[in-house]
Amino acid sequence: MGRAxxxxxxxxxxxxxxPEEDNILKNYLExxxxxxxxxxxxxxxxxxxxxxxxxxRWLNYLRxxxxxxxxxxxxxxxxxxxxxxxxxxxxxxxxxxSGRTDNDVKNHWNTKxxxxxxxxxxxxxxxxxxxxxxxxxxxxxNHNYSRNCHGKLDYSNTFTSHMDPNVTNYSSKNCDQFxxxxxxxxxxxxxxxxxxxxDSSLDSCQILQKCATTNMCASTFLKSTNNIGCNYMDLSxxxxxxxxxxxxxxxxxxxxxQENDIGGVDPNSSYYNxxxxxxxxxxEFEN
DNA sequence: AAAATACACAACCGCATTATA
DNA sequence: TTATAATGCGGTTGTGTATTT
Numbered sequence: 455m456g457r458a459x460x461x462x463x464x465x466x467x468x469x470x471x472x473p474e475e476d477n478i479l480k481n482y483l484e485x486x487x488x489x490x491x492x493x494x495x496x497x498x499x500x501x502x503x504x505x506x507x508x509x510x511r512w513l514n515y516l517r518x519x520x521x522x523x524x525x526x527x528x529x530x531x532x533x534x535x536x537x538x539x540x541x542x543x544x545x546x547x548x549x550x551x552s553g554r555t556d557n558d559v560k561n562h563w564n565t566k567x568x569x570x571x572x573x574x575x576x577x578x579x580x581x582x583x584x585x586x587x588x589x590x591x592x593x594x595x596n597h598n599y600s601r602n603c604h605g606k607l608d609y610s611n612t613f614t615s616h617m618d619p620n621v622t623n624y625s626s627k628n629c630d631q632f633x634x635x636x637x638x639x640x641x642x643x644x645x646x647x648x649x650x651x652x653d654s655s656l657d658s659c660q661i662l663q664k665c666a667t668t669n670m671c672a673s674t675f676l677k678s679t680n681n682i683g684c685n686y687m688d689l690s691x692x693x694x695x696x697x698x699x700x701x702x703x704x705x706x707x708x709x710x711x712q713e714n715d716i717g718g719v720d721p722n723s724s725y726y727n728x729x730x731x732x733x734x735x736x737x738e739f740e741n
Numbered sequence: 742a743a744a745a746t747a748c749a750c751a752a753c754c755g756c757a758t759t760a761t762a
Numbered sequence: 763t764t765a766t767a768a769t770g771c772g773g774t775t776g777t778g779t780a781t782t783t
Contacts, residue, residue, distance in 0.1 A: 468753075469751095469776080470776095470778090471751090492768075493767080493768065493769095505769095506753085506768095506769085507752075510752065514751075514752085515751080522750090523749090542772070542773090543771090543772085545770075545771060561750055564749095565748065565750080
């Protein structure tokens with residue numbers, strides 16, 4: 455048993471709207487509004503169309519102050535950022551862009567942005583691994599990486615961010631509870647170095663807070679004998695970088711990784727999903 | 742020049758949610 | 763409270779146009 459149709463398909467016109475039909479619908483709606491009922495509207499407006507079709511035509515095309523095509527770079531960035539945070543919730547994304555409909559945003563994504571998104575994802579992945587070694591002062595990170603027998607980089611002391619969601623308070627005192635490290639081999643010849651954005655005025659705590667409140671996403675956590683730090687990525691630009699803090703500083707300033715920071719991140723948040731997604735990429739790269 | 746393919750965007754379908762009787 | 767209708771939403775398909783073969 456299928457679902458009952460919303461109207462008699464044999465009695466309504468389907469396919470592209472003609473200018474005449476557009477005029478009838480537009481004139482009717484401008485004069486009378488929807489009357490709170492789309493289903494009965496076609497009959498009242500004298501249109502041989504399904505009510506749902508009328509609604510869609512109005513919302514996606516005829517409604518005043520709708521923008522079509524020509525997405526700006528700024529709009530693209532908003533869509534890319536929101537997609538990475540909430541996925542394909544087109545109506546929510548469209549609500550953040552003035553004059554854009556969910557259908558338009560969805561079409562734009564499927565035809566243009568999806569490729570951009572996938573390409574950026576791949577580059578980010580390589581970038582994270584590579585600039586790690588190029589931007590962290592190795593003296594701060596004793597024993598944090600080495601070369602394996604093939605001469606490739608071995609990140610066996612790099613801690614990814616599979617934080618235990620039950621642990622809501624990571625600190626220098628319980629850092630041993632950080633999850634076991636995963637082994638990563640970066641094939642140096644495959645990696646591409648992108649521009650790196652370092653902000654030396656921020657410590658790890660501030661970086662993490664920035665991650666939690668903006669479109670920055672922390673990806674990899676690391677620990678050494680005298681400091682901890684993280685890799686992070688700007689989701690809109692795809693630029694990744696890293697930051698670290700000394701335990702001494704943390705003890706002195708009383709700093710803990712608490713809720714909303716990476717350690718105790720809410721497992722229901724999109725932020726947490728980003729972390730899992732990136733960790734999955736790392737895993738796939740290892741295989 | 743014609744056919745094939747790719748692309749962009751409009752429109753439809755059916756499920757989920759919300760409103761109403 | 764419940765059954766039904768209406769609406770909202772996102773995945774998918776259809777259609778016209780541009781580009782490539």
